[in-house]
Amino acid sequence: MHSPLALQLRKDALVANYRGLARHAGTTTGAAVKADAYGLGAIEVTRALLHEGCRDFFVSTWNEAAELNFLPAGTLSVLHGFARMDEPRAGVRPVLVTPIQIAAWKQSSFSCEPCDVMIDTGMNRLGLDPSDLACFDGLTIHTLHSHLACADEDHRLNAIQLDRFRSLKNAISAERYSLANSAAIFLGSDYAFDLVRPGLALYGGIPRREARGFIAQVCTPRAQVIQLRRVSAGETVGYNATFTAPEDLIVAVINIGYADGYRRAFSSIGQAFFDELTLPVIGRVSMDLVTLDASAAPALKEGDWVDLDFDLERVSAQTGISQYEFLTGLGQRFERFWI
Numbered sequence: 068m069h070s071p072l073a074l075q076l077r078k079d080a081l082v083a084n085y086r087g088l089a090r091h092a093g094t095t096t097g098a099a100v101k102a103d104a105y106g107l108g109a110i111e112v113t114r115a116l117l118h119e120g121c122r123d124f125f126v127s128t129w130n131e132a133a134e135l136n137f138l139p140a141g142t143l144s145v146l147h148g149f150a151r152m153d154e155p156r157a158g159v160r161p162v163l164v165t166p167i168q169i170a171a172w173k174q175s176s177f178s179c180e181p182c183d184v185m186i187d188t189g190m191n192r193l194g195l196d197p198s199d200l201a202c203f204d205g206l207t208i209h210t211l212h213s214h215l216a217c218a219d220e221d222h223r224l225n226a227i228q229l230d231r232f233r234s235l236k237n238a239i240s241a242e243r244y245s246l247a248n249s250a251a252i253f254l255g256s257d258y259a260f261d262l263v264r265p266g267l268a269l270y271g272g273i274p275r276r277e278a279r280g281f282i283a284q285v286c287t288p289r290a291q292v293i294q295l296r297r298v299s300a301g302e303t304v305g306y307n308a309t310f311t312a313p314e315d316l317i318v319a320v321i322n323i324g325y326a327d328g329y330r331r332a333f334s335s336i337g338q339a340f341f342d343e344l345t346l347p348v349i350g351r352v353s354m355d356l357v358t359l360d361a362s363a364a365p366a367l368k369e370g371d372w373v374d375l376d377f378d379l380e381r382v383s384a385q386t387g388i389s390q391y392e393f394l395t396g397l398g399q400r401f402e403r404f405w406i
């Protein structure tokens with residue numbers, strides 16, 4: 068069925084971002100495709116990057132892994148590890164995160180298979196404590212991971228975590244070592260080790276200013292105009308009458324709202340584009356509707372499509388909402404189409 072809102076996804080941009088990140092990292096480059104590849108569509112993203120030579124994919128849960136059953140053995144890891152209730156799939160590695168998970172893995176029928184391990188080096192979120200080292204005996208560790216808490220900032224914790232990870236590398240034997248997410252790729256080659264695990268930057272996010280110019284926008288929400296109306300000077304537009312027309316305006320009402328992840332924070336802040344023309348969002352963003360000042364685009368008609376501004380770095384700066392939330396918040400009503 069026809070959908071009045073669409074997410075335009077650029078495969079060339081995704082692939083260029085992957086290549087650019089791999090070149091910059093100078094080491095094996097994987098892809099975090101958890102959360103449906105940050106809302107873009109895990110199957111399509113994974114297929115495109117697999118074709119591009121990527122052989123290391125990361126999801127959070129075994130449910131997410133099940134969706135990617137076309138991946139060759141040894142190319143997928145599950146970041147939340149393995150608990151007794153989980154049903155692992157042969158050829159998919161858990162990233163074990165607790166001593167109890169390690170014990171469960173050792174008792175499972177997969178115990179001889181390689182696994183990954185996540186060690187916490189100072190974030191104090193998910194991962195084994197470096198003092199849990201003893202329980203690694205008997206594991207075949209494929210990749211030893213850690214994760215940085217502040218890679219998107221210049222924070223003293225980055226160097227501290229790097230130091231701790233280097234010590235662990237000497238103490239724990241694994242085939243590969245991996246520390247860097249998107250932002251850490253731009254912290255310098257010290258952080259690259261044997262594998263980097265970008266997510267955000269693949270999908271057009273700018274994790275640090277050093278990434279500007281490197282990363283192309285992948286994803287643009289588009290919506291159809293449902294109605295055009297004239298609003299006279301002094302009239303107000305939308306819920307709670309937060310916008311007053313300073314002069315006579317043409318207002319376009321479009322088929323998108325905060326239920327689609329077009330956040331309410333865009334009220335009177337966001338913008339849309341039609342034929343190179345900029346149409347500012349005026350008034351409140353509603354659940355399913357947004358109102359634009361279309362006075363600059365007299366050619367705009369009912370049924371036309373407009374592009375919403377989704378330059379992640381800019382909209383994040385404008386609204387204070389993280390680039391990650393913008394991507395993962397994109398709703399289910401979009402027709403996702405790859406060009």
Ligand SMILES: *Cc1c(COP(=O)(O)O)cnc(C)c1O
Pocket residue numbers: 099101146214247248249250264265266267268
């Ligand atoms: C999500 C995730 C990544 C990717 O992070 P980005 O900041 O999106 O590049 C890398 N490593 C781990 C452990 C993750 O959970």
